[in-house]
Amino acid sequence: MNIMLNGINYSYLEAGKGQTILLLHGFTGSKETWANLINRLKQNFHVIAIDLLGHGETESPNHEGRYMMEPAAKDLYDFLTKKQIETVHLLGYSMGGRLALYFALAYQNKIRSLILESCTAGLISDEDRIMRIKQDHDLSSLILNKGIESFVDYWENIPLFSSQKSLxxxxxxxxxIGRxxxxxxxxxNSLKGMGTGVQPSLWNRLISLESKTxxxxxxxxxxxxxxxxxxNDKIVNSEIIKIPSAGHAIHVEQSEIFAxxxxxxxxxxxxxGIS
Known part of the structure; x- marks a missing residue:
């Protein structure tokens, strides 16, 4: 399914009935990443998985500023408005988790609960931010100059995904194939516009997050x-769970436990009885 949001053609899929849970994938992922989880959740919930900007079957704008947190979050808000969905449970993984957190803080009245998988609230020090921005720009250059295959060969071998070698x-x-x-x-442009270095740090705002997280x-x-x-120490109404025998992509590496x-x-x- 497709929907036009602020000039961008977004692709999404939905299944099931009941309260809505919106799923936001990570960098190099897509709505298809959530297939196993959707099959489980659709028994009790209305599940929507959306391809974020520059990913899957959603359009890839040429202007990197279009990918920044504020317009990306506004797209999600307008998506819910067009779909006439008042509130959602929101789940985000990695890059999608950072966007989910930003959205939850910007539009708290839309959130029934928040689930964050393997993500951060951003970088605090200017030094760390500058270093990360440089790293993301270097990766961006690798993609554009060497091609997607060279990038994927590099990306799937970074330490963050070493545990996936046992899958x-x-x-x-x-x-x-998805990558x-x-x-x-x-x-x-996702790296340049929505990378960890360029995104606003949300650490000082975590205390204001009201949703059960x-x-x-x-x-x-x-x-x-x-x-x-x-x-977890900063969010008032949160809990944290550490999943055994899993690395960064828990929904892939331990899909049944995660579901x-x-x-x-x-x-x-x-x-x-959330109202």
Whole structure:
């Protein structure tokens, strides 16, 4: 399915009935990334997975500023408005988690609950931000100058995804195919417009987050477990779960466990009678 949002043709899929949960994938991912989770959640919920800017079948604007958090979040708000959806449970992974957090803080009245998988609230020091922006621009140049295949060969071998090497070969191949099918300009501009270095730091705003929040990290992903532990300390109404035998992409590496945790969290929120 497709929908026009502020001049951009977005692609999404939806399944099931009930309260809506909106799924936001990570960098180099797409709505298809959530297939296993959708199959579980659609039994009790109305599930929507959307291809973010520059990913999947959504358009890839040429202007990198279009990918920044503020316009990207506004697109999501307008999506819910056009779909006549008052409130959502919002789940985001990695890059999608950063966008989900930004959206939840900008539009708190739209959030029934928030689930963040392997993400950060941003970088605090100027030095870290400048270094990360340079790294993202270097990656952007790799994509545009060397091609998507060279980038994917590099990306799938970074330490962040080392735990995925133990996944069944067919799953690894599906992940690679998904990455290879991405738009070079879309990925490049996502790095420049929505990268961790350029996004606003949200650390000082976490205390104002009112929604019940679930933070999920994988035990092998020590860096992000540490980051999310600090986020958990600042968010008033949150809890954190560390998933055994999982790295960064928990919904892929431990899909059944992840689906069970998410489903139980959402059902509990609904049973508590969120208005």
């Amino acid at each position: 069944p070969r067919n799953i690894q191949e599906n992940i690679k 290879l099918n991405q738009s070079p300009i879309g990925l490049s 679930l933070l999920v990290c994988g035990e092998f992903d020590e860096k992000f477990c540490l980051i999310m532990g600090k986020m 069970t945790i998410v489903s139980e969290f959402l059902l509990k929120r609904e049973m508590e």
